[in-house]
Amino acid sequence: MAGINNSASGAKPSPSLPEVSSSRCLTLGITATHDLKVTNFSLLDGMGVGRYVTSAPFSAGGCDWFISFYPDGDYTMFRTGHLTSFTSVYLNFVGGPPTGTRVMFVFSLLDDKGCQVSTKRGKRRKKAKEPNMPRERHMTTFDYPGQSWGSSMFFEKSVLADVLESCNGCFTIRCDMCIVRLKIEDNPIQIPDSVLHQDLSRMLKDKEGTDVTFSVGDRFFHAHRYILAARSMVFKAQLFGAMKEAEDAQCIKVEDMEPQAFEGLLHYIYTDALPDDHNTADRITATQHLLVAADRYGLDRLRAMCEARLSGWIDVQSVATILALAEQHQCVELRNHCLRFLGWPDILRAVMKTDGFKHLVASYPSVVSDVLETVVSARIAQ
Incomplete structure (x- = not known):
């Protein structure tokens, strides 16, 4: 009997169905x-x-x-030829967990009654919450701490003068922000936000599973050696490498460090964020000590976050000590912020009366020449 040859039967194979998949880009706006x-x-x-x-x-x-608000404008005024006819305003990024933070923001000026002021002379005002007021919107990405974006021609000073006449010289600069978060989802199931930093923070606070103790001043801190080693190469060498402490040691003693600074260091290691102490009376000193601790343990991101925070707190009483700190730890941008502040008219005269300036001169005499050069250059620019 002859066999059946399927290949010659003339039957066509059924086409296979295409594989279908989907995903969606979920855009979140935090206002x-x-x-x-x-x-x-x-x-x-x-x-x-x-x-x-x-x-x-x-x-x-x-x-x-x-x-940051520039009453006489920033240096771009020289390039545009407007000199001091405009004020400038900028949004400055101090730091945070996301990198490449994308933000849409807009600045507006309100009078003492909360009404938004138009950029044109004589135009009526509206309440700040009313729509359709022309404002310059900015959409940009902040890639690193210390970066700033904004408007070099925020308000013409002649228009601002009209506002000040009826506002007793007072006004409000409002910054409305929308921080953009993008999530790519391959299915419609809503995934909760990460709470890892909260879990780790609670584990540190409750001392759950701690296996290493540090003695800092008159306080003891309990932590987890593997977490410390994963976050800092210095801790890794101290706990597991050539610098490893004796196995029978009761605890590791940390010399020349304030307990509050070490506590802030641990907070950053477990949460990737600065401690929430920037409203305390000694916030500048505490942040300076934390910067030193970050430098000591090789935490570059924490160090940059401290620099950015300190740059926003520079005043007559603090600028000399912050400048000395920047000089000691090679914080270039923080140093430049201090020098720019000292270039303000009559600021140096007031700073020279502080104890911090005397310490600066005694410890870093070479910085004084940079300060004087900045002041002279600022006066020439005027």
Whole structure:
């Protein structure tokens, strides 16, 4: 009997169905608003191009920020030929867990009654919450701490003068922000936000499973050696490498460090964020000590976050000590911030009376020549 040859039967194979998959890009917008209230503007007017005042640091979208306001405009005024006819305002990125943070933000100016002021002379005002007011919107990405974006021509000073006449020299700069978060989802199931930093923070606080103890001043801190080693090469060498402490040691003694600084160090290691102590009376000193601790344990991101925070707190009483710290630990951007502040008219005269300046001169005499050069250059620019 002849066999059946299937290949010659003329039957066509059924086409296979295409594989189908899907995903979606979920865009989240976290909104926030911060108001910088400016009083007695006449005392700031004429301080010089490139000189600025700042808001207090604030948090939005899991990041830290501050606003810098230039009463006589920033240095881009020289390139545009407007000199001091405009004020400038910028949003400054201090730091936070996300990298490449994308933000849409807009600055507006409010009078003492909370009404938004138009950029054109004589145009009526509207309440700040009313729509359709023309404002310059910015959409940009903040890639690293210390970066700033904003408007070099925020408000024409002649228009601002009209506002000040009826506002007793006071006004408010409002920054409305929308921090953009992108999530790529391959299915419609909603995934909760990560709480890893909260879990680790609670584990540190409850001392659950701790296996190493540090003696710092008059306090003891319990931690987890593998977490410390994963976050800091210095801790890794101390706990597992050539620098390893004796196995029978009761605890590791940390010399020349404030307990509060070590506590802040552990907080960052477990949460990847700065401790929430920037409103305390000794916030500048505490942040300076934390920067030193970050440098000592090779935590570069924490160090940069401390630099950015300190740059927003520079004033007459603190600038000399912050400059000395920046010089000691090679914090270039923080050093530049201090020098720019010292270039303000009559600022150096007041700073020279502080104990911090005397310490700066005694410890880092070479910095004094840089300070004088900055002051001379600032006066020439005026």
